[in-house]
Amino acid sequence: MVALCLLGPSHLPPSEDIQEQFQQITEQYLGDQCARILEFAVAFGCGKWRAQDAVKGAWYDVWEKAIGALGRAMEPAVREINQWLSDCISSRGYPKREFWDKHGKGAALEARDVIESDALYLALRLIDPVRSLHIDQDQILRISCTEEGAEICIEGHEGVDWIPVGGKLAYETATPIKISKRPDSGAKGQRDLESGVRIAVFSADSGTRVGFSNKLSRLSLKPGESAELYGEADLLRSICTCGHEKCSQKHRLDAWEPSSKITLWSYAASAVKGLLPLKVNSFIAGMYYGFLSREGGFLGMRIRVAQVEFRICQTQACGTPDKPFRYEGARCPKCETPGLPETTRRVAIPWLFVISDVEQYRRTVRYHCTDCDNLSESPDCPLCSANLNAHRPTHVWANCFPERLGIEGLEAQNRFLSLQDGMIGIGLESGDKEGLEDQLIREAEASDDEFLYFLTDDPVEPEQEVEINRPQDDADPAGGSHVSQ
Known part of the structure; x- marks a missing residue:
């Protein structure tokens, strides 16, 4: 009860059904590990193990304090990565290690702002990892390749997804859909995608590449070419921009399976920076690289x-x-x-x-x-x-x-x-x-x-x-x- 009230959205105690639901979770996973009660309260407050319904009240929605606590838990990983990047690429525009020194003066406040902001943003992505996207029968989702990157839009909609060169974005088909390369390249440029297929869009120096998780050959687009998805269908757009094929297993709170070795804190840290030890090839598999490569983080770099x-x-x-x-x-x-x-x-x-x-x-x-x-x-x-x-x-x-x-x-x-x-x-x-x-x-x-x-x-x-x-x-x-x- 204390943990719920500490993280909850109101000065009033939670309703009985919320208390009972959390008690069932702790009995199932915690056993005699009572010291981990706050960890499970944070996950529960962020929406794990329950459906959100804001209409019923704030206790049934995601709790703001729980989101903040998860962001705080991710800050050490964000700080470690930025210190490591300073060692690797400070001569190429990244702040020097002293900037991230938590005991430093002067720039320490700005560094803390960067770390807190980036960690909170990653926490929100971990909690709410996908967006639903519907394509009507008469609409087309177009992936256009340009010299500067890839542009993704639905005809008739104002919203545009922009992927700069070096960035990635992924979708998953919730229903079957067709995709074709334009200008028309015949059967060679057409794919029939079943439900559950992951579509990864990568903007490279030489063009845009569209890959598929069901072992279909990828589509390679040059500037001026495009790929079109058509036919009434539903897609899930990944908020995480890592582009990793195992993103749904590594970068989503719902995928965390608690154990004595895998705590919420360790799972969140590995989601941020990839698997240890910290190397380039593990770092680019984490959430933070996807964020920095596409949006630049708080620093905008x-x-x-x-x-x-x-x-x-x-x-x-x-x-x-x-x-x-x-x-x-x-x-x-x-x-x-x-x-x-x-x-x-x-x-x-x-x-x-x-x-x-x-x-x-x-x-x-x-x-x-x-x-x-x-x-x-x-x-x-x-x-x-x-x-x-x-x-x-x-x-x-x-x-x-x-x-x-x-x-x-x-x-x-x-x-x-x-x-x-x-x-x-x-x-x-x-x-x-x-x-x-x-x-x-x-x-x-x-x-x-x-x-x-x-x-x-x-x-x-x-x-x-x-x-x-x-x-x-x-x-x-x-x-x-x-x-x-």
Whole structure:
């Protein structure tokens, strides 16, 4: 009773049927674990194990205090991710770790605002994960591919879903429906979807991809093309934008199955940041990455994962064949050896970066030499002189350092060091800090997970498992940025 009154919507005690329902839940799951009573009261107040009916009164709806408590429980995971992102990509627009330090001064208040806001938003998505969508017989839901992303709308409706490049969105068919590619591509571009099929829309650099959970081949759309869903039907639109095929099992409060090992707090934390340990490939499977990649969170700064180009230092003092030293820029930040095309191999690995008004990464064409496993800017490999005209070009993202943008001095500092009114710093000095270890595992091609397969845009074959000890958080204007050792 105390837990219900603490979290409930009124100063009056709950009705007898609410009390009886909660007592049945605690008897079924808690047993002698009375210390977990508040945990179950939070879940119960957020709507688990019961149907909401606001007409009957506030006690029969979702409780505001319970939502706030769930958001508070998710804050440590949100803080941990932002600290980790600061270690990975602070040089690319994300706040430095000190910004998230809960014991810090000055910026600590703003950091708390970010964490509380993002955690509460994720809690609401965990509680209310889907929206119903009805298509009439004479209506069409159109998925249109553009240069900037994907646009989803129903003819005759004003509302539009926008998916920026790098973002994802998922639907599930509640009734059978048809989908066709436009311009008309005949039977090859048509699919009959049964009830319960998940439709995942991913906006990639090269176009929009529409995948299906029932093993049907995906539809690939180029700018100017579209996919149309038609026929009277009902859809469920996922509020979570992770794009993961197991979203309904991992990112919904109703899917939580209480046990002695899986508490509400641990389930919520794993929903936010993916399964431990925290790595890029687990992080992008969590709710928070979907939120940041599509909407940018409280800070409004979108991040994304893409194939990013790195140079490998050839000097023995910097690395070994088993543990190569990778860096971005024109020269190695450790030994200052120039990264000349004739002597330095280039590779592409999945990497996180910030999408901002200042162009920090540029998508560019490369040729992959299979003889020496090098990425070349021209059809003639500068390392082994192999002719690559027969090879299909691939695309990678290359870091745009100040000298590539043609800016120097104060102008470079002003453009790279001030975002969000000076709150978010992009360091330009080089340095090798100790601390967090991160392992990027190149599994996009080998994985059965649809969301990982979608990440690979014109993939470059991996040279080996990518293992990165510590990303450097600053870019060097002289041309170096430390990545791994």
